[in-house]
Amino acid sequence: MTNLTDYLKQERNAAWREELRKSKKNKERTTIERIKMPEADPGERSRSYVEVNSGLTHEQAVGEASRCIDCANPTCISGCPVEINIPKFIKNIECGEFLKAAHTLKETNTLPAVCGRVCPQEKQCEASCFYTLKLKKDPVAIGYLERFAADYEQKSGNVSIPAVAESNGIKIGVIGSGPAGLAFAGDMAKFGYKVVVFEALHEIGGVLKYGIPEFRLPNNVVDVEIDSLKKMGVEFETNFIVGKTATIDDLREEGFKGFFTGSGAGLPRFMNIPGENLVGILSSNEYLTRVNLMGAATTGTDTPVMKGKKVAVVGGGNTAMDSVRTALRLGADKATIIYRRSEEEMPARVEEIKHAKEEGVEFLNLHNPVEYIGTEDGKVKQVRLQKMELGEPDESGRRRPQPIEGSEYIIDADTVVVSVGVSPNPLIPQSLPDLKVTSWGTIEVDPDTFQSSVPDIFAGGDIVRGGATVILAMGDGRKAAASMHNYLTSKANS
Amino acid sequence: MYKVVSKKFFSDNVVSLDIEAPRIAKARKAGHFVMIRVDEKGERIPLTISSADIEKGTVNLVVQTVGVTSKKLAELEAGDYVTDLVGPLGQATHVEKFGTVLACGGGVGVAPLLPIVEALKKAGNKVISVIAARSKDLIILEEQIKEYSDEVVVMTDDGSYGKKGLITEGMEEVINSEKVDQAVIIGPGIMMKFASMTTKKHNIPSIASLNTIMVDGTGMCGACRVTVAGKTRFVCVDGPEFDAHEVDFDEMLSRLQGYKDQEQKANDDYSCVATKKRK
Ligand SMILES: Cc1cc2nc3c(=O)[nH]c(=O)nc-3n(C[C@H](O)[C@H](O)[C@H](O)COP(=O)(O)OP(=O)(O)OC[C@H]3O[C@@H](n4cnc5c(N)ncnc54)[C@H](O)[C@@H]3O)c2cc1C
Ligand code: FES
Numbered sequence: 001m002t003n004l005t006d007y008l009k010q011e012r013n014a015a016w017r018e019e020l021r022k023s024k025k026n027k028e029r030t031t032i033e034r035i036k037m038p039e040a041d042p043g044e045r046s047r048s049y050v051e052v053n054s055g056l057t058h059e060q061a062v063g064e065a066s067r068c069i070d071c072a073n074p075t076c077i078s079g080c081p082v083e084i085n086i087p088k089f090i091k092n093i094e095c096g097e098f099l100k101a102a103h104t105l106k107e108t109n110t111l112p113a114v115c116g117r118v119c120p121q122e123k124q125c126e127a128s129c130f131y132t133l134k135l136k137k138d139p140v141a142i143g144y145l146e147r148f149a150a151d152y153e154q155k156s157g158n159v160s161i162p163a164v165a166e167s168n169g170i171k172i173g174v175i176g177s178g179p180a181g182l183a184f185a186g187d188m189a190k191f192g193y194k195v196v197v198f199e200a201l202h203e204i205g206g207v208l209k210y211g212i213p214e215f216r217l218p219n220n221v222v223d224v225e226i227d228s229l230k231k232m233g234v235e236f237e238t239n240f241i242v243g244k245t246a247t248i249d250d251l252r253e254e255g256f257k258g259f260f261t262g263s264g265a266g267l268p269r270f271m272n273i274p275g276e277n278l279v280g281i282l283s284s285n286e287y288l289t290r291v292n293l294m295g296a297a298t299t300g301t302d303t304p305v306m307k308g309k310k311v312a313v314v315g316g317g318n319t320a321m322d323s324v325r326t327a328l329r330l331g332a333d334k335a336t337i338i339y340r341r342s343e344e345e346m347p348a349r350v351e352e353i354k355h356a357k358e359e360g361v362e363f364l365n366l367h368n369p370v371e372y373i374g375t376e377d378g379k380v381k382q383v384r385l386q387k388m389e390l391g392e393p394d395e396s397g398r399r400r401p402q403p404i405e406g407s408e409y410i411i412d413a414d415t416v417v418v419s420v421g422v423s424p425n426p427l428i429p430q431s432l433p434d435l436k437v438t439s440w441g442t443i444e445v446d447p448d449t450f451q452s453s454v455p456d457i458f459a460g461g462d463i464v465r466g467g468a469t470v471i472l473a474m475g476d477g478r479k480a481a482a483s484m485h486n487y488l489t490s491k492a493n494s
Numbered sequence: 495m496y497k498v499v500s501k502k503f504f505s506d507n508v509v510s511l512d513i514e515a516p517r518i519a520k521a522r523k524a525g526h527f528v529m530i531r532v533d534e535k536g537e538r539i540p541l542t543i544s545s546a547d548i549e550k551g552t553v554n555l556v557v558q559t560v561g562v563t564s565k566k567l568a569e570l571e572a573g574d575y576v577t578d579l580v581g582p583l584g585q586a587t588h589v590e591k592f593g594t595v596l597a598c599g600g601g602v603g604v605a606p607l608l609p610i611v612e613a614l615k616k617a618g619n620k621v622i623s624v625i626a627a628r629s630k631d632l633i634i635l636e637e638q639i640k641e642y643s644d645e646v647v648v649m650t651d652d653g654s655y656g657k658k659g660l661i662t663e664g665m666e667e668v669i670n671s672e673k674v675d676q677a678v679i680i681g682p683g684i685m686m687k688f689a690s691m692t693t694k695k696h697n698i699p700s701i702a703s704l705n706t707i708m709v710d711g712t713g714m715c716g717a718c719r720v721t722v723a724g725k726t727r728f729v730c731v732d733g734p735e736f737d738a739h740e741v742d743f744d745e746m747l748s749r750l751q752g753y754k755d756q757e758q759k760a761n762d763d764y765s766c767v768a769t770k771k772r773k
Contacts, residue, residue: 200712202531202538202578239580241712245517266714270726277719277726277745279752286715294537294709302537302562303709304756378748425713426731 004083008074011088017070020091026069030131034138035064039355046328046359049214049297053117053147058098061148065094068140071130076142079128082108082475086125090145102153103160105146110183110474113154113221114208116147118318119471122350154224161231165192170488173198173256175242175428178206179470180262180461182229183477188260189232191485196256198240203293206264208470210293211285213322215329216352243431248457258456258484261443262477265462267423271314275372276418280306280380284315284323284419291326308415310334312383314369315419316346317467321353323417324361335361336411340368340388340401366390366401370408372416382410422467432457442466450480451487458484495575499552504634507559508602509568510544516551518543518581524613525587525703525735527606528553529711531578532566539563540708540730542606543582544635553581556605556634561757583711584734588701589613593675596668596698597623597643598689600661600681604635606703607680608642614678615642622672623647624664626685630655661685662692674698679738683747690738702738704729706746707753720746 011017038054039045045052056064068090076086085104092101105112121143126132129139153159170193174181177199185195203209208222230236242248248259268283270276287305290296294303311327313320316339327335337356339346342365346353357363366388373382387407390399424441436444436453443452443459450458460476462468497514504510518528527542539561545554559568570576587610595614599607604625615621621642626649627633633648633655640646648656649664657664661681668674669692677693677700679686686702693700706718706729713731720729721742727733 200580201710202580239578240517241580241583244582245521245580266712268714268716270716270719272726277721277749279749283716286709286717289709289715295535301535304537304753306752377751378745427712 008077008085011085012070012072016095017088017091020095021070024066029067029069030135030137032063032067034067035060035141035144037141037144042355042358042360045215046325047331049329051218052215052355055151056144056148061093061098061145062096064141065090065145067131068094069130075128075130075133076125076140079125081124081469081471082478084108084125084146086142089149090140090142093145093149098149098152099156099158099160101149105149106160106162108478109471110186110478111179111225111470112146113150114179114217114225115471115474116143116145116150117217117221118212118349119143120349120469124471151221154221159224159228161228162186162190164189164232167194167233168192169194170258171196171254171256172484173242173251173259174262175259176200176206176262176264176461176463177204177236178262178264178461178473179208180264180463180473180477181206181260182225183474184260184262184460184481185234185477186229186232187478187481188485189229189234191481194233194235196235196237198242199236199238200241201293202238204236204238206262207266210289211319211322213288213292213326215325216322241427243427247431252456258488259458260477260480260484261428261452261457261459261463262461262473263425263428263463265422265424265465265467267425268418269421269423270418271369271420273369273371275374275380278372278374278380279378280308280414281372281416281418282306284313284319284417285422287323287417288319288326291330297330305330306415307331308413310413311415311417312336312338312369312411312413313417313419314338315421316341316348316365317419317421318348318352320417320419321348321356323419325356325359327415327417328359328361332415336413337361337363337365338367338369338383338385339363339365341398342366342390345398368401368403369416373410380413380416383413383416384408384410422462424463424466428463440466448479449483449487450476451483455487495577496579498570498572498574498576499550500572501570504556505631507568508556508632508634509559510554510556511567511570512547512550512552512554513576513579514551515553515579515581518579519546519548519551519553522546522553522582523586524589524609525584526582527584527711527734528555528579528581529583529708530555530563530567530576532563532570532576534577536566536577537563538578538709538711540583540705540711542609542703542734544605544608545612556602558602580711583730585732587613587735589617591618594620594622594672596665596674596677596693597621597639598661598665598677598679598681599623599625599639600685600689601627601632602634603681603685603703604633604639607678608635608638610678610680610703611639612642620644622668622674624649624661624668626650626661626664626681628652660688662688665689665692669693669696669698676700677738679703683743683750686738686741687743687747690741690743694739700738701735702741703734704736704741704746705734707750720749
């Protein structure tokens with residue numbers, strides 16, 4: 001993409017950037033140690049819902065920003081799914097222009113305060129930072145800095161509301177209010193469309209609200225972003241299941257000219273092993289929804305939750321880490337991860353694994369449950385485990401776990417959270433027979449335009465990718481908005 | 495916010511509410527349910543839509559006061575609002591002309607039975623309904639059920655109304671005097687278990703409408719899972735109706751008890767607060 005390269009070069013040649021580069025020798029920059037994120041004490045935080053990472057101070061942020069040498073060829077950007085102009089925002093932080101840094105982020109990222117907290121930076125931008133690639137040193141803390149700038153803007157009370165084009169009166173429906181839907185809605189509003197977001201649940205935000213816990217992503221951080229969208233004229237209808245409350249056809253009749261499906265991969269998978277339906281065994285979606293969406297841990301709310309003393313969580317992703325750490329906060333004496341591969345293959349963010357360990361979570365890696373054993377009245381009391389070893393790599397490139405014969409043994413557990421993945425939400429595909437879906441149940445779209453087999457329906461996020469990430473969902477939403485805008489414009493002109 | 499348009503008590507602890515929800519009223523079919531959250535602190539619970547008025551844009555829900563949420567619902571007056579109402583959810587009842595249908599409703603299960611009885615009757619079936627409860631004051635919707643049934647048998651455990659005996663006794667009586675082609679069973683778990691044993695004995699195809707614990711009602715959590723024909727199914731999206739003879743009722747009954755302790759405590763706390771409020 002030459003445009004991007006040219007744009008980056010131009011920006012890098014700006015006088016203030018040149019001056020800043022000269023102000024400090026690279027040798028000096030590269031000797032600075034990477035900043036450690038200030039964190040709440042593990043003992044205290046594991047019994048409360050305070051946010052674990054407290055965020056960088058101004059001085060810490062400026063110091064960390066000065067490590068970035070503003071490379072001529074910024075490899076970090078190619079590691080970012082939405083190609084944030086990383087050096088530009090970091091250099092803005094270095095010279096104290098925190099609001100400008102936030103604006104730079106928002107050029108390409110609709111939800112920087114969220115992404116700064118939940119992106120797997122160690123696999124993306126930070127993995128392709130000059131420090132990682134060439135110096136074999138700790139990368140610039142791009143994620144911490146992203147969060148810093150975005151938080152600064154949120155706290156400044158000076159959140160910039162993007163300019164919105166004059167209304168073109170065209171109604172667009174968005175199905176689902178997760179990161180894909182929100183990003184799509186924001187961009188379409190900017191183009192001048194009248195956007196209505198339909199959400200099945202009573203809260204807006206998708207996984208950001210019902211899944212990711214408060215100690216990792218406080219709700220108010222998400223709410224600020226939703227407020228901005230409302231100020232841009234985006235309307236939200238909660239308690240509205242497209243395909244049930246009204247069909248796409250009903251909505252077409254009501255004048256909607258295009259739809260974006262960001263309905264996510266919200267269906268929990270189970271393992272179908274004996275005893276899995278015993279009382280006390282639940283999906284991570286159920287566990288986290290009870291606590292995060294329904295406030296089950298707060299006094300005065302009506303929704304109950306299992307407060308197990310010995311909690312086992314099956315899985316190695318972010319959802320498993322969120323569940324096991326929630327178990328501690330609900331008062332578990334013992335909280336254990338059971339994962340069938342080794343730590344190296346864990347899909348969870350590295351930081352979440354580190355935090356879980358600090359908080360006292362036990363890890364039974366290379367283990368897999370094969371059976372649950374219950375009490376007479378049908379409650380789980382034990383898990384039969386099998387030890388695993390790693391064999392040849394499978395299609396995902398990770399080494400395939402294989403059971404070790406005769407290695408089975410039993411551990412006690414009064415609550416088990418199953419967190420072994422999710423499947424696409426089938427509601428929209430089921431209600432639209434013409435919509436092409438893959439054998440996995442994800443919606444088939446053109447990889448460039450995100451248009452589905454039904455021309456007025458576009459789709460993105462987990463409903464297209466299966467369980468993926470916030471940043472990919474958001475990127476999809478933005479690309480789909482651009483191409484739907486193209487599609488509708490060329491249709492109107494033809 | 496969804497407005498309560500009217501409210502009436504069927505008995506001391508069974509209340510009927512009409513709530514404004516025009517889209518749901520229009521889209522719903524027999525067998526569908528809604529998820530309701532009374533207030534900001536409330537839990538989400540499923541309730542079957544027992545009838546709807548498209549013109550007025552209302553759905554009718556019949557609630558037995560058992561837990562905190564149903565008590566809160568019963569305390570609402572016309573003009574009050576519930577915070578959230580979403581639907582219609584679940585698969586609609588499969589309605590066709592079977593011939594003679596035995597419709598069995600236990601306790602408050604008569605409310606979800608009503609729209610099904612209506613639909614079956616309208617599809618040209620001969621409908622014989624057996625409705626049962628512990629005692630006379632717990633028999634609900636008898637008049638409405640009568641309207642769409644060719645025959646109604648009322649059973650009470652204590653004999654205070656209709657015939658004395660369990661629902662299964664009333665069912666046997668019908669089955670012995672008439673060829674039944676299909677049965678529909680709705681009520682408390684334990685009643686459904688025994689009622690489906692009865693129809694199984696007589697080889698009568700039967701469906702049961704299950705009332706498991708739910709959180710979202712959209713297939714997202716698996717709280718509602720049951721075993722049917724050896725396979726795990728989600729009641730909120732695959733059901734709520736299943737082949738009664740294939741349902742593992744014992745597992746369902748034990749899963750229904752999952753939050754009993756917490757529910758009991760919440761109930762005590764709520765009664766305590768409510769009593770204080772009244773004083
Ligand atoms: C516990 C947990 C932790 C995670 N942690 C991370 C992390 O640290 N980093 C990261 O990058 N990713 C993480 N993920 C993954 C990430 O959250 C998802 O990839 C992302 O949210 C997908 O966004 P989406 O917009 O496609 O869908 P979702 O966020 O799933 O939103 C879909 C929304 O659509 C609604 N909906 C569905 N069907 C309908 C319908 N018919 N009508 C109306 N509304 C409908 C749903 O109710 C839901 O609110 C995590 C996921 C979970 C569950
Ligand atoms: S209630 Fe959550 S999946 Fe059925």
